[in-house]
Amino acid sequence: xxxxxxxxxxxxxxxxxxxxxxxxxxxxxxxxxxxxxxxxxxxxxxxxxxxxxxxxxxxxxxxxxxxxxxxxxxxxxxxxxxxxxxxxxxxxxxxxxxxxxxxxxxxxxxxxxxxxxxxxxxxxxxxxxxxxxxxxxxxxxxxxxxxxxxxxxxxxxxxxxxxxxxxxxxxxxxxxxxxxxxxxxxxxxxxxxxxxxxxxxxxxxxxxxxxxxxxxxxxxxxxxxxxxxxxxxxxxxxxxxxxxxxxxxxxxxxxxxxxxxxxxxxxxxxxxxxxxxxxxxxxxxxxxxxxxxxxxxxxxxxxxxxxxxxxxxxxxxxxxxxxxxxxxxxxxxxxxxxxxxxxxxxxxxxxxxxxxxxxxxxxxxxxxxxxxxxxxxxxxxxxxxxxxxxxxxxxxxxxxxxxxxxxxxxxxxxxxxxxxxxxxxxxxxxxxxxxxxxxxxxxxxxxxxxxxxxxxxxxxxxxxxxxxxxxxxxxxxxxxxxxxxxxxxxxxxxxxxxxxxxxxxxxxxxxxxxxxxxxxxxxxxxxxxxxxxxxxxxxxxxxxxxxxxxxxxxxxxxxxxxxxxxxxxxxxxxxxxxxxxxxxxxxxxxxxxxxxxxxxxxxxxxxxxxxxxxxxxxxxxxxxxxxxxxxxxxxxxxxxxxxxxxxxx
Amino acid sequence: xxxxxxxxxxxxxxxxxxxxxxxxxxxxxxxxxxxxxxxxxxxxxxxxxxxxxxxxxxxxxxxxxxxxxxxxxxxxxxxxxxxxxxxxxxxxxxxxxxxxxxxxxxxxxxxxxxxxxxxxxxxxxxxxxxxxxxxxxxxxxxxxxxxxxxxxxxxxxxxxxxxxxxxxxxxxxxxxxxxxxxxxxxxxxxxxxxxxxxxxxxxxxxxxxxxxxxxxxxxxxxxxxxxxxxxxxxxxxxxxxxxxxxxxxxxxxxxxxxxxxxxxxxxxxxxxxxxxxxxxxxxxxxxxxxxxxxxxxxxxxxxxxxxxx
Numbered sequence: 001x002x003x004x005x006x007x008x009x010x011x012x013x014x015x016x017x018x019x020x021x022x023x024x025x026x027x028x029x030x031x032x033x034x035x036x037x038x039x040x041x042x043x044x045x046x047x048x049x050x051x052x053x054x055x056x057x058x059x060x061x062x063x064x065x066x067x068x069x070x071x072x073x074x075x076x077x078x079x080x081x082x083x084x085x086x087x088x089x090x091x092x093x094x095x096x097x098x099x100x101x102x103x104x105x106x107x108x109x110x111x112x113x114x115x116x117x118x119x120x121x122x123x124x125x126x127x128x129x130x131x132x133x134x135x136x137x138x139x140x141x142x143x144x145x146x147x148x149x150x151x152x153x154x155x156x157x158x159x160x161x162x163x164x165x166x167x168x169x170x171x172x173x174x175x176x177x178x179x180x181x182x183x184x185x186x187x188x189x190x191x192x193x194x195x196x197x198x199x200x201x202x203x204x205x206x207x208x209x210x211x212x213x214x215x216x217x218x219x220x221x222x223x224x225x226x227x228x229x230x231x232x233x234x235x236x237x238x239x240x241x242x243x244x245x246x247x248x249x250x251x252x253x254x255x256x257x258x259x260x261x262x263x264x265x266x267x268x269x270x271x272x273x274x275x276x277x278x279x280x281x282x283x284x285x286x287x288x289x290x291x292x293x294x295x296x297x298x299x300x301x302x303x304x305x306x307x308x309x310x311x312x313x314x315x316x317x318x319x320x321x322x323x324x325x326x327x328x329x330x331x332x333x334x335x336x337x338x339x340x341x342x343x344x345x346x347x348x349x350x351x352x353x354x355x356x357x358x359x360x361x362x363x364x365x366x367x368x369x370x371x372x373x374x375x376x377x378x379x380x381x382x383x384x385x386x387x388x389x390x391x392x393x394x395x396x397x398x399x400x401x402x403x404x405x406x407x408x409x410x411x412x413x414x415x416x417x418x419x420x421x422x423x424x425x426x427x428x429x430x431x432x433x434x435x436x437x438x439x440x441x442x443x444x445x446x447x448x449x450x451x452x453x454x455x456x457x458x459x460x461x462x463x464x465x466x467x468x469x470x471x472x473x474x475x476x477x478x479x480x481x482x483x484x485x486x487x488x489x490x491x492x493x494x495x496x497x498x499x500x501x502x503x504x505x506x507x508x509x510x511x512x513x514x515x516x517x518x519x520x521x522x523x524x525x526x527x528x529x530x531x532x533x534x535x536x537x538x539x540x541x542x543x544x545x546x547x548x549x550x551x552x553x554x555x556x557x558x559x560x561x562x563x564x565x566x567x568x569x570x571x572x573x574x575x576x577x578x579x580x581x582x583x584x585x586x587x588x589x590x591x592x593x594x595x596x597x598x599x600x601x602x603x604x605x606x607x608x609x610x611x612x613x614x615x616x617x618x619x620x621x622x623x624x625x626x627x628x629x630x631x632x633x634x635x636x637x638x639x640x641x642x643x644x645x646x647x648x649x
Numbered sequence: 650x651x652x653x654x655x656x657x658x659x660x661x662x663x664x665x666x667x668x669x670x671x672x673x674x675x676x677x678x679x680x681x682x683x684x685x686x687x688x689x690x691x692x693x694x695x696x697x698x699x700x701x702x703x704x705x706x707x708x709x710x711x712x713x714x715x716x717x718x719x720x721x722x723x724x725x726x727x728x729x730x731x732x733x734x735x736x737x738x739x740x741x742x743x744x745x746x747x748x749x750x751x752x753x754x755x756x757x758x759x760x761x762x763x764x765x766x767x768x769x770x771x772x773x774x775x776x777x778x779x780x781x782x783x784x785x786x787x788x789x790x791x792x793x794x795x796x797x798x799x800x801x802x803x804x805x806x807x808x809x810x811x812x813x814x815x816x817x818x819x820x821x822x823x824x825x826x827x828x829x830x831x832x833x834x835x836x837x838x839x840x841x842x843x844x845x846x847x848x849x850x851x852x853x854x855x856x857x858x859x860x861x862x863x864x865x866x867x868x869x870x871x872x873x874x875x876x877x878x879x880x881x882x883x884x885x886x887x888x889x890x891x892x893x894x895x896x897x898x899x900x901x902x903x904x905x906x907x908x909x910x911x912x913x914x915x916x917x918x919x920x921x922x923x924x925x926x927x928x929x930x931x932x933x934x935x936x937x938x939x940x941x942x943x944x945x946x947x948x949x950x951x952x953x954x955x956x957x958x
Contacts, residue, residue, distance in 0.1 A: 007937065032938050035929035053940040056930050072940030075929055076913060094929070094945050095913065113945050114910040133910045133948045152948075428891065428911045430650035430807050431680040431834070431927075438679075461810050465650075468682065468807055 006039075007032040015041060015442055022047030022066070035075065037435055040068050042372055042443030046085070057094075057435050058426075060087045062372040062443040076113075077426045079106045080439070082123070083371055088196065095132075098125030099425045100367035101142065102411055107196045114151075117144045118425040119366050120161070121411030128198045134173060136163045136207070138366075138421055140412045145189055147200045155207040159214065160413045163207040164189050166200055177210035214416040218252045219398055222564050225557040241558075245488060255489060257396055259560025259570060260546070261389045261482040261524070266497045268480065269530045271627035272537075272620050274603065275636070281606040288597060291604040292611040295541050298380060298449025298472040300516050301441070306358055306380050306449055309338035310597050311541025311612060312531060314548060315522050316362050316382070316453065316475075318344035320397050320406050321484025321560065322549075324351060325580040326569045329552055331355035332582075333589035337597070340379065342543070345395050345420065347409050348374040362453065363440070365394060365421035368410035372443055380449040381440050383424075383433075383471075385462075388481030388523040391455030391495045394420035396485040400563030401572045430465045437470050451475055456501035456523070457494075463508040466517065473518040475543060476501050480524025482546045484570055485561035498523035500630050506538040528599025536615040537631065544596070551592030552585040650809045651819065652677030652927040653832040653914075655802035655895040656935075657902045659921055661957035663692055667788070667796035669935060670803040673924070674784040676931035680834075681805035684818035685787045686779025688830035688897055689801045693773045703773040704736055704748050705755075705827065709766040710816050711745045721745050723765045731761060742780055742790040743815055744769060756825040760853055763824070767816050767855065772828035774799075774899050779818040799956050800902055802895045804832035811858055820897075821861045823868030824853055828899040831867065833860040834927055835892035835912045843887070863888065867896055881905045881951035895925060903953035910948035917943045923954045 002021050004014045014030065015038065021028050022045030030051045033039055037056035040049050043066040051059070054072030061080030068079075073091035082104040089097075092110035096118050104123040111129035118137045130148035134156045141160040149167040156173025164181070172178070181204055193200050226240045241263065248256050284290065295311035298304075314334045319327045321344070331352045334341040341356040343349075347369020348361045361378035363370050375381050386392055397406075397418040407414035427433045440450050449472040454462050456478045466474050478498025483491070496504075498521060505519050518540030525531060525542045534542050550556060553567045560570035568580030604612050607619060621636035622628035628635035654673035658664045670687055678685075693703040711720040717740060728735055728749060737748035745766075751758060759771050770777035776796075780787045784805065788794050804819035811817050823829040837843070837859040844854060844862050852865055863884070870880035877898060884905050891911035896903050904925055906914055917924045917932045926932050929943055946952070 034937055035933040035941075037930065053938070054929055054933060054943075056928065073929060073943055075915075091940065092943070092945065094915070095910065111945075114948060132945075429835070430809050431652065434679050434807070465807075465809055 001027050001029060003029045003031060005031045006034065006036055011036050011038050012442060012446065014039065016445065018047060018049060019043060019045070033072075035073070037075065038439050038442040040066065041439055042445070044372060054091065058439045060085070061439055062375070064372055073110070076432075078108070079104060080426065081367055081370060081372070082106070083373070092129070093127075096425050097127075098123075098144070100370065101125065102371060105192075105196070107198065109198065111148070112146075115425060117142070119421065120144070124192060126192065126196065126198060128200075130167065136161070137173070139163075143189075145192065145204075147193070147198060150207075155209075157213070158207070158209045159416065160209060164204040165207065166202050166204050169205050169207070172207065175210050175213040176207050179206045179208045181206045214413070215399060216252070216254070216417050219400070219417070220248055220257055220559070220562050221251055222559060222562050223248060225555065225559075225566070255487040257398070257485050257561045258488055258491070258558050259482065259484050260491070260556065260558045262479050262492050263558075264492055266480060267499050267624070267626050267630055268497060268524055269499060269533045271499070271622060271624045272533050272631065272633065273623050274607075274619055275621050276607060276619065278603065278606040283602070284605060287601045287605045291601050291609065293597065293601060293604070295612070297518060297520070297540070298451070300472045301470065302446060303449045303472060304447055306340050306360070308340055308541070310600060311535060312593070312596060313340045313360075313520060313541065313543045314342055315481075315543040315545030316342035316344040316360070316384070317545055317549070318346040318395070318397075318484070319349050319352070320346045320401055320410070320572070321395075321570060323565075323568055323571055323577045323580060324349065325577055325582045326549070326552065326585070327352050328355050329580070329582045329586040329589060330548060331359065332586035333548070333552075333593060334358070336586070336590040337593035339593065342382070343374070343378070345369075345384065346406065348378055349409065353377050360451070365424040366410075367425075368412065368420065375440065375444055375448065378448065380451060381444065382451045382453055382475065383436070383440070384453045386455035386457070387453060387483060388455045388477030388479050388495055388498070388501075389483035390486040390490045391457040391479075392422060393486065393490060394422040395483070396420070396561065398485060398561050398563055403572045406572060430469055433465070433469045449473065453477065455481070456496045456498065459496065459501050459504035460508045463505045463519070464512055467509065467512055467514045471517060473520060473540065474505070475520045475522060476505055478502075478521070478523030481522055497630075498525075499627065502534060502537050502539050503631055528596040529603065531596060531600050532603040532612075532615060533620065535612055536619050537617060544593075548589050548592065552589045553580065650681065650807045651834050652680030652805045652931070653802070653834050653893065653895055654804075654924070654926040654931050655800070655832070655897065655902050655904075656922060656924045657800035657954050657956055659923070659954070659957060661799055663797040663799055666690075666798035666801045667793040670801055671784045671788050671793055672934045673926055673931040674803045674805050676934040677926065677928050678783050678805050680927060681807040682783065683808045683813045684779060684781045684806045684815065685784045685804065686777065686806070686818045686820050686832075687787070687793055687801060687803045688770070688775060688777045688820040688822075688832070689793075689796050689798045690774045690828075690897065690899065691776060691796070691798045693899075702752060704750050705771055705773060706746065706748055706776050707762065707771050708744050708746045708769040708776055708778065709762070710743060710769060711740070711766055713743055717743070717745070720766045724762065727762060727765045731758060733758065741792075742778075744778070746776065755827055759825045763853070763855060768822070768824070769816070770822035770830065772899070775822070775828045775830060775897075777820050777822050777830055779804075779820065780815045781813055781818070800897060802830060802832045802897050802902065811856070817856055817858055819860055821856075821858065821864040823864035824855055824861070825865070826868035826872060829864060829868045829871065829896070831860060831864040831894055831896045833863055833892055833894040835894070835907065836890045837862060837888050837892060838890035839888065860894075863892075863894055863896075871898070877901050877903050877953045878951065881953065885949055885951060893927070900958075901953050901955045903951060904946060905951040906946050906948060908949035914946055915943050916946055917941050
C-alpha cells in the first residue's frame, strides 16, 4: 500500500506515480486531495485507489479497470468515458457524473448533478440520493439508477438504455417515456444496490426511449448523378443541381441532407496569385530534393511533435461516413507520403492505426468510439468543436450507414439516423475547455499534442480562446470544407470562407501577441499551389480531405449521405464497398499527394527560397477586389503569378 | 468565461476577507488567467453627523504616470464642483481611491464623475479592485491580503469576446447605485434587449460586458423597493442564457443560477461562514485537508445570506 500526499506533489506527478504503482499491482491511498481535478485520470491497470477527501473534475476519467473510492465529493465529469472498473463516491457528485462511460460501475451514495450519464454507452451509473436536471441526457445505452427523485426532463433525447427512478419522476424529456419494469430487471437492480450497499426500499419506475425521434420519416433517395460543378455555374439559378435539390425535397418534405460543402462561388485562394513571375524559372525535375518542406506540429507544451514530410495532413473523415476500405487507403497513402492521417469521428479503427505511420484521433461531443486506448494509440489528440461545412452542428450518419459494426464501435443502437450532439457534455465555455484539455493531457502523460478543430464562424474570438486554453495547434476549416452529411442550406450559407478564416485567425494571434500555436488550414484546398498560398498567408500547413477522396475515385455526386456510393467510398454496404480497390486507390491518393509536394516545392524553389516557410505575404497579390479586401493584399489583377500553372505543369 | 467566489462572515465582524478571497480565486485561476477582481466590503466608514450618509468610497481607473496625475486633478476639481468634500485619497496600481463626504444624489454624482474617469465602484462599504493578471498579481499591486471586511466576492476572467483591460474585468458595480456588485460566469443572451430597456429609462452603461447588465438590473429592482431575494427570483425569469452569478450588497450576498444549470457553482455553509465558488477546489483551499460537506445549487434557484447587524 502506497500513499501519495497531494499537499506535497502535483496531480500530474501523482497520476504518474499511481500508474507506476498500478503496473506493479500495488494499491494507492491519496491524502489531501482537496477537490483537485484529474485525480486518477488515465488509469489502465486494475489498481485500487482510495481518495481520502474530495476530488475535483474528471475523477477516474479516461480509465479502464481501476477501482476508485472517494470519501468526499467529486466535481464535474466523474468517471468520464470509463471503459471498465468501479468508482464509489461517498458524498455528492457534481454535474455530468458517468459522462460517456462505456462500461464500469459508478456509484454515488449522495446526490448527483445535472445531465448525469450524458452520452453514456454501457455500464451502470447509480445514485443513492436525488438526481438533477436532464438525467440520462442523450444516453445511448447502459443503466442509470436513481434511488431518489429524478429531477426535471429525465431521459431528454435518450437513444438507448434504461433509467430507473425510485423516487419522484419529474417531467419526461423529449422522446422519453415510462415503461414497465420486468421482474428480472428489478431483481438485477436490487442485486446491484445490495452489492454496493446502497440502502433502498420501494419500487422503481423505468424511463426509456419512446421511439419517436430516432429516424427521419423519409430519407434521401438515390438520384441520377449530376456532377457538383453544375451547381457552381454562376450564370443560372435554375440548373440541374437546383432541380435535383427541389425534387429530393419534394420527396422527403424537410431540409435535404447531402455530402460535400458549399458549391456556390466564394472568395478563395484561387483569387490570389504570386507576385513574382514564376514562369521565368526553368522547370526542375529534382526540385523536391532542393527545398525543405518538413513541418512539425505540437511542441508547445513539451509533447512529442507530429513530424510531417511536408506541411499537409489528411483531413478528419470518419469510418462511418467513409467505408473501411477508403479509410485504409487514406491511411496507407498518408504513410507512403510520410504525412499524418486523422480518425475523424467514431473512433480509431485498428486497420487505420496499422496502415498509417502517424494518425490523430478526434474526440467529438458524442464521444463515439472514444477511449483512453484510442488516445494512447494515436500520435495526436484533437478536440472537434466544429467544422467548416456545418459550424455549430453535429454530424449526421444516416441509418443505412449505421451498421452493426459501426454501432458497436461507436456504442450506439444500430440502424438509427445518428445525429451526433453538437456540443461537448463537459465543455460549456472556454473555462470548462481549459480543464478538459488538461484532462486529455493527464491521460496521456502530457506526451501527445492536443489540437482543436474549428469551423470558421467567429474565428477571431475562437482562435484567441484556443490559444488561452492551451492547444498545441488549430485545424481551421472554412466553409468550402466538405462533409459526409449536412443540411444543404447550412453547407451553402453558414460560416465564412477559408480565405477570410485564415486572415481572421492570424489577426487574432497578432492581437494577443501570441506565437507558437500553428494554424492548419482546410476547406477547399485543391493542390500544392493552394497550399503554398495558404502558407504564404501565414498558415503552418493544410489538411486535404475532398481532394484526397477525389484522387481515390470519388465522382463528386454529392450523395455521400445516401449510403449507396457507386464507387464504394461513402458507403457501408458490402456490395458497393467491393467496388473500391484499396491497393489501387491508396497509390492514386499517394501519387496525388506527391503532386502536391512537387507543386509546393516548385513554388518555393521558383522564388529562390530554401524552405517552405520562407514564403510570406510579400509574395502574394490579390486578383479580385473582394480577395484584396479580405486579405489586405494589394489588388493586382495584372500579376503574372497566376500563370504559374504553366510554369510548373 | 471565468471563475467566481464569494464569502460572508455571519458574525458581521471584519475578518481576513482579502486573504480568503485570494485563496479561493487562486484555487480556480485556471478558469480565468487574464484578469482578477475583488469586491470588498469593509464595513461603513465614518458617519457625517446624525442621520447623514456615511462617507463614500470611490475608486477610479486613472492610468499611470502623468496621465494619472492629471486625471486625479480633474477628479478633485469635479468633486469640488459637486460639493463633495474629499476626506482621504490614495493612488494604487492604475487606480485612485477617494473617501468623500457627500449628501446629494448618488446617481448624479456617479454619472458626473464618470465623465472625468472610469469608476470602478461607489459605496459606503464597497471597494472594487480589479486588474489584469492573477489573484496574486493583483494582490502584489494593491495589497489585497491586507484588506479586512465583512463579506466580499471575486472573479477570475478569461476574456472571450471583449478586451483584456482592468475595467472590462469583474466584479461589476451597478453604475449609479452604491454598494452593489456582481460577479458572473456565463453569458446573457438577451443582453442587448435588456440593456436597451434600461437605457430607455435613463441608466448608463460603461462597458459592453453582459455582466454589467446584471448589476444594473438588480440595483434597479432594489431601488424600486424589492428585497434582494425577490430581485434574484425575477432575474431568473428575465435573463436568458447561461449564468451562475453572485451579488453582494452592503449587508448581503446571494446567488442565482440559470434554469439549464450550464455553469458550475458549489456552496459551503457552517455556523461561521457562507462560501460559494465555481469549483469545490476553491472552497477546499480555505480548509486544506478536509472533506467538506458541500451542496450544488439546483438549476433555476437563488438564495441570499445576510450578515449579523
